Amino acid sequence: MNAPEQTPAAKAAYDARWQRIMDCVALKQADRMPVIMYATYWLAKYGGVSYKELMYDYEKTKEIAERAVLEFEPDACISLPGAIALGNVFEATGYKQLQWPGHGVGDNQPYQYLDREYMKAEEYPELLADPTGFYLNKYLPRIFSAFEGFENFPVFPGTFYFRAITGLRPLANKDFRKALQKVLDAADEVDRYMTHAGQWNKRINALGFPLINGSASGAPYDVLADYFRGATGMMKDLYRHKEQLLEVIDMMRRNLVKMTIANARGSGNPIVFIPIHWAPDAFMSPKQFETFWWPSFRQMMLDLIDADLIPMPLWESDCTKRLDIIKDVPKGKCIYWFERTDIVKAYEVLGDTVALRGNLSPSMMTTGTPAEVDAAVKRLVDEVWNKGGSLLLDTAFGIPDETPIENVRAMFDSARKYAG
Amino acid sequence: MSEMNEQEKQLVDWLADMDEDSALALAKRMLLEEGVSPLRVLELCRNAMDIVGKRFEEGEYFLPELVLAGEMLETIGAIAKPLIKQTPGEEPKKLGKVLIGTVHGDLHDIGKNIVSFMLDINGFEVKDIGIDVPVKSFIEEINVWQPDVVGLSGFLTLAFDSMKETIEAFEKEGMRSKFKVMIGGGQIDETVRAYTRADAFGVNAVEAVNLCKTWMGEAA
Numbered sequence: 001m002n003a004p005e006q007t008p009a010a011k012a013a014y015d016a017r018w019q020r021i022m023d024c025v026a027l028k029q030a031d032r033m034p035v036i037m038y039a040t041y042w043l044a045k046y047g048g049v050s051y052k053e054l055m056y057d058y059e060k061t062k063e064i065a066e067r068a069v070l071e072f073e074p075d076a077c078i079s080l081p082g083a084i085a086l087g088n089v090f091e092a093t094g095y096k097q098l099q100w101p102g103h104g105v106g107d108n109q110p111y112q113y114l115d116r117e118y119m120k121a122e123e124y125p126e127l128l129a130d131p132t133g134f135y136l137n138k139y140l141p142r143i144f145s146a147f148e149g150f151e152n153f154p155v156f157p158g159t160f161y162f163r164a165i166t167g168l169r170p171l172a173n174k175d176f177r178k179a180l181q182k183v184l185d186a187a188d189e190v191d192r193y194m195t196h197a198g199q200w201n202k203r204i205n206a207l208g209f210p211l212i213n214g215s216a217s218g219a220p221y222d223v224l225a226d227y228f229r230g231a232t233g234m235m236k237d238l239y240r241h242k243e244q245l246l247e248v249i250d251m252m253r254r255n256l257v258k259m260t261i262a263n264a265r266g267s268g269n270p271i272v273f274i275p276i277h278w279a280p281d282a283f284m285s286p287k288q289f290e291t292f293w294w295p296s297f298r299q300m301m302l303d304l305i306d307a308d309l310i311p312m313p314l315w316e317s318d319c320t321k322r323l324d325i326i327k328d329v330p331k332g333k334c335i336y337w338f339e340r341t342d343i344v345k346a347y348e349v350l351g352d353t354v355a356l357r358g359n360l361s362p363s364m365m366t367t368g369t370p371a372e373v374d375a376a377v378k379r380l381v382d383e384v385w386n387k388g389g390s391l392l393l394d395t396a397f398g399i400p401d402e403t404p405i406e407n408v409r410a411m412f413d414s415a416r417k418y419a420g
Numbered sequence: 421m422s423e424m425n426e427q428e429k430q431l432v433d434w435l436a437d438m439d440e441d442s443a444l445a446l447a448k449r450m451l452l453e454e455g456v457s458p459l460r461v462l463e464l465c466r467n468a469m470d471i472v473g474k475r476f477e478e479g480e481y482f483l484p485e486l487v488l489a490g491e492m493l494e495t496i497g498a499i500a501k502p503l504i505k506q507t508p509g510e511e512p513k514k515l516g517k518v519l520i521g522t523v524h525g526d527l528h529d530i531g532k533n534i535v536s537f538m539l540d541i542n543g544f545e546v547k548d549i550g551i552d553v554p555v556k557s558f559i560e561e562i563n564v565w566q567p568d569v570v571g572l573s574g575f576l577t578l579a580f581d582s583m584k585e586t587i588e589a590f591e592k593e594g595m596r597s598k599f600k601v602m603i604g605g606g607q608i609d610e611t612v613r614a615y616t617r618a619d620a621f622g623v624n625a626v627e628a629v630n631l632c633k634t635w636m637g638e639a640a
Contacts, residue, residue, distance in 0.1 A: 099527065105525075105527070106525070107457065109525050109578065110576060110578065112526075112527045112528070112576070114527070115528075115529075115530060211524045231530050232487050232530070235483055235484035235487040235488070236484070236488055236491065237486065238484045239438055239440060239488055240440070281481070282482065282623075282624055283482060283483050284482045284484055285480070285481070285482050288482070288484065315604065318623075361609065361611070362577050363580065363607060363608075363609050363611035363612045363615070364606070365613055366577055366580055367580060367611060367615045368611065383468060400577040401575055401577060401578065402578065402580070402581065
């Protein structure tokens with residue numbers, strides 16, 4: 001499945017699709033409303049395979065994903081195999097933060113994150129003083145079993161002269177050597193996975209379809225809350241470790257920006273997908289939001305914009321009460337994807353500032369009829385697109401796994417019917 | 421509750437205002453040094469939690485305050501409960517029994533835990549049967565425990581079908597009319613409520629409490 005030579009017609013189609021997305025970002029009305037395809041386990045329903053097969057069988061997943069793109073002809077899609085064919089890398093790394101089909105959940109259940117305290121609040125000073133050392137000695141062994149054995153990986157700062165020599169001794173440890181071999185094997189699997197995903201991406205591009213984003217990232221507060229402290233740990237830190245928390249969040253931001261710029265540039269696609277978890281109205285007070293959450297994320301977006309990238313946060317759940325605050329970004333530089341916030345309301349507040357993406361509801365997509373999908377698309381076209389809005393039509397957070405295929409057809413067909 | 425003295429008022433205020441260090445130090449002193457009745461301290465805690473619940477309902481408090489309040493309550497409870505020697509006075513009458521769990525296939529529990537906590541501090545007897553709960557476990561628990569309300573929680577879209585199946589099983593067992601069913605979780609809306617044939621859905625813990633209060637004939 002190598003990338004075919006791009007025909008002139010495919011190149012023209014690719015350029016037109018990409019231009020549509022860029023017009024939306026620049027807040028210019030495109031020639032038609034772009035429709036985006038984001039799917040994970042829905043491909044199992046579409047391709048008639050199990051969730052587990054999608055996760056482990058690179059070739060089959062690539063084939064099904066390509067078939068879906070060619071059938072629905074989205075204006076852009078995600079790297080579909082990249083988002084789902086992760087079983088082998090999870091196995092190879094011994095990834096502990098998820099349970100996935102065949103590994104903790106059934107063969108036809110989606111992977112699920114295990115919300116735990118992966119770092120204690122007492123460890124903030126250690127993380128701040130030496131993030132690299134903290135990752136090597138503590139964090140990586142906690143989240144990957146392959147790294148168990150790295151707990152005594154030498155800490156080099158402070159060593160010098162003969163101490164720099166004797167400091168190497170932990171590397172002779174048998175347990176460390178075993179762990180190192182597992183990590184090297186895992187890296188080989190990661191290389192295979194990324195090669196498969198990369199080949200698919202190139203092939204899809206050659207066939208005329210851009211990827212909506214080339215990289216992904218997280219908001220500083222969210223990364224710390226979800227992947228380090230755990231939900232309840234982080235909420236308590238808002239009271240118990242206020243000052244330190246701001247310092248750690250700022251450090252997170254600097255490292256996230258560095259990582260994100262490198263990955264985005266490597267991908268050759270300027271759009272950065274950033275799922276947002278802790279911004280919803282119900283999760284913290286406006287004051288907490290404006291103190292702990294928003295400043296670091298706003299700065300992160302500005303840093304990415306300065307690097308000629310296009311932040312595309314997905315504001316999960318309902319963020320209606322945050323709209324006035326998150327409007328404070330340069331005009332025409334971002335795509336805001338909303339999950340449960342009413343896009344029509346979002347358009348009223350943010351329409352002159354950012355492009356919008358979304359947001360056919362999961363309950364309608366899974367339990368509704370094609371006629372209901374058609375009516376929902378029409379509403380967004382009437383209330384946003386036809387009023388000059390820059391809207392990328394999509395579901396609320398990807399096509400829900402259980403969505404009947406005819407409802408997905410209705411989403412694409414209705415978009416073409418009402419908005420070009 | 422009976423009239424509070426200055427010290428007691430101070431404890432309630434510190435708890436309600438999230439001044440954790442001061443509240444815990446005072447509670448410990450009252451319990452371990454001054455011999456204040458552990459039942460009285462727990463009563464003061466309930467009083468403070470009423471205030472926390474009200475502030476949450478009024479939009480002054482959010483999830484972090486509920487989590488911290490829950491933890492303060494747990495810490496004080498762990499000290500107070502072993503000290504209870506006297507025959508407990510009359511326990512405040514519970515408003516009703518709520519059985520709650522995350523439906524099968526779904527492992528999420530943060531929202532469910534917060535709903536359980538809010539129901540508990542609002543006077544309900546709550547039995548939380550965990551995550552990924554099979555249909556038959558719900559049915560067994562209902563038969564044994566006879567709840568007034570059953571709460572089904574779920575975050576993923578797969579929960580729509582799990583909830584529907586669970587409620588259909590209640591119907592088949594002929595037990596559906598004996599209790600009310602409420603559903604909640606990230607993606608739940610009126611469409612899902614109609615699909616699953618639940619009695620009601622809620623988008624947050626306050627709505628869950630209000631639903632239960634209404635069903636038990638209390639002013640919500």
